[in-house]
Amino acid sequence: MSTCLLEFEKVTKRFGGVVAVNDNTFQVEPGRVVSLIGPNGAGKTSTFNCITGMYTPDAGEVRFLGRKIDNLKPHQIAALGIARTFQNLQIFHNLSVVENVMVALPKTRTPSMLPSMLRFASVQKAEAEAKRAAMEKLSLVGLAHLADHPAKDLSFGEQRLLEVARALALEPKLLLLDEPMAGMSREEVAGMVELIRRLKAEGLSIFLIEHDLATVMEVSDKIIVLEFGSKIAEGTPEEISRDERVIEAYLGRDVQREYARKSRTEQEQPVLQADDLHALRGDIHALKGVALRLYKGELAVIIGANGAGKSTLLGTIAGLYPAKAGRVTCQGKDITGIPAEQLARQGINLVPERRGMFPELTVEESLRLGAYCSRHGQQQVAEDVEKMYQLFPVLKERRKQLSGTLSGGEQQMLAIARGLMSHPEVLMLDEPSLGLAPMIVEEIFDKLYQLKQMGMNILLVEQNARAAMRIADYAYVLENGRIKMAGNPDQLMHDDRIRAAYLSGH
Structure with a gap:
């Protein structure tokens, strides 16, 4: 009889060409708090879904109290003693x-x-x-x-x-908590920590996903770290905090190429400007007085831990989320509160996280869709498509291929090219390296640098801080909805507070 409560043995789960969970093995022992961490897209929630019957693994076994459960339905697994909460509230x-x-x-x-x-x-x-x-x-x-x-x-x-x-x-023997502290205030987080400790003291085993790593380090007996669907580390909080593979997973891998930087001058007027920007996501006060500037021909990067408010910031500038307070201006014109579809026509273009593909369209159809807001005629659109093929030659090879069948890197190139088809004044990109292999990341970043050299104004949100800092002219560090640091990327990248922003959450 196994002494483990939960056993996850050589489990793999694929979605088409994406391996969300890659041959992973770990155990959850009785009476312990075990945390599962990793960057966005690492496979954490997919792992929970394999445990609770939401997904059926393609390979491997999930066992609970020695019984194989990966062939059971969610309600059957819940009846055995596994309960969960969800990343997105389900009440x-x-x-x-x-x-x-x-x-x-x-x-x-x-x-x-x-x-x-x-x-x-x-x-x-x-x-x-x-x-x-x-x-x-x-x-x-x-x-x-x-x-x-x-x-x-x-x-x-x-x-x-x-x-x-x-x-x-449900009177569970094992409680799975998927980011239970996301969006909570400091006081609420402290209350949740105390609750977890009381539940553990009463004998309940807890398996936790949480982006607030300071809290993870505080409450966990063991931590498992995922990256790109694979387990890269497992150990005590002390061991994990010193593991260079974990630090690299959160800060990203450096790129080898050297890039020239553009320096700001006092005489310049910003192309894009945000002042004292506040925004809510549901009941979460996601942005708390953010101020930033983007200048002509500049690539500015926004980095920070999961849940810092980076995507909300881009979405608020792009008109997807209403600003509760503050102002956004583009070329001196107030654009606060203008709907996203109007802003797209005015040159504010957001390439979203996870690319926003239309999988049933071909590459060329997707590019032409990007020109929907353009007032240019068909001849100009055709010329723009050819320019995109010159910038991204692989897309020309795939022009008749369905976009849903492209690799992750090819989809990211298509998403950027589609965004460029509208001749944007400001191109904003949300996590373009997400889920991509290091060589593909370097290729994507090379393209972004080329665009900057061509005069494109780029605002980049990126979890791969090291690579992003290499190509950026200016950097902002966002933490809990506030800009904590800003300045020269070289100086910031060697600041210990950057590591703290990623690996503490406070």
Whole structure:
């Protein structure tokens, strides 16, 4: 009989040509807090989905208490004693807080229609017992005083706690928490840490995904690190914090080529400017007074840990998210609050994280789609397509191929080329190196440098800090929705606070 609670043995999960989980093996022991960390796209949530039956592995085995479970359905796995929360909140907004917990209890999962409709005494008794059990879980997470409130009226942090309470209602032996502290205030994070410690003290085993690495180091007995779907390290918090492979996974790999930088001058006027920018994502105060500048022919990079607010910043500038306060100007014109489709026509173009492909379109159709906002005629569009083929020769070879069948690097090149087809005033790119091999990353960055040399104004969000700093003219470090540092990339890259921004989360 295995002494491990959960065994993940040589598990692989593919999605087309993408290997989300790559031949990984690890164990979760009883009564411990084990954390699963890694950069965006590392395969963390896919791993949880393989454990909970959301995905069926293509190879390998998942065992719980010695029993093979990777062939079971999610509700069967939950019944065995594995409960989870989700990265994106999954609560019933129109139910009360206590009702959200009651739906997870065994007493309420097997109702009988007729007795329930006629309100038999046995039904009323069962409901009263279920409510008492639900209130115990709400008391455990500190929400008992809000039991009768609509769940939609809770703060974001309270909704996170509600999801934990509902998972606990399953009386699990193993609790999987997927980024439970995302979007929480410092005080709420401290409360969640205390809750995790109490649950562990009561004997519950916890498997945690969390981007706040300071908290991970604080609460974990063991940490497993993923990169590009593969396990690269496993050990105690002390061992992981010193592991150069982990540091490289978060800061990225350097590129070999040397790039010339453009220096800012006091006489210049910025092409793009943000001042005291605030934005919400749901109940999360994601941007807290951000200010930045982008000058003519400049490539400025924004770096920071997962959850720092980088994508929200680009999305707010691009008009995808409304600004709560502050102002964004382009060429001196206030563009705050202008819808994204209008901004695209005015030259603010965002190449989104994960590329936003239309997989059923060919490469050439995708490029032409990028000219949708252009006022140029068909002749000019055809010439622009040829320019993209000159810049990205591989796309010409693939011109009749469906974009969904391209490799990750080819899709990223297509996404950039598609963005250029509208002749943007400002080209913004969100994590263009995500999921790409180092050689492909260097090729993508070479292309970005070429675009900068051609006079393109580029604002880049990138988790590969080392490579991004190499090609950038100016750098901003975003932390918890605020610009913590800004300046010359060479100087910042040798600042110990950069490592702290990535590996602490505070």
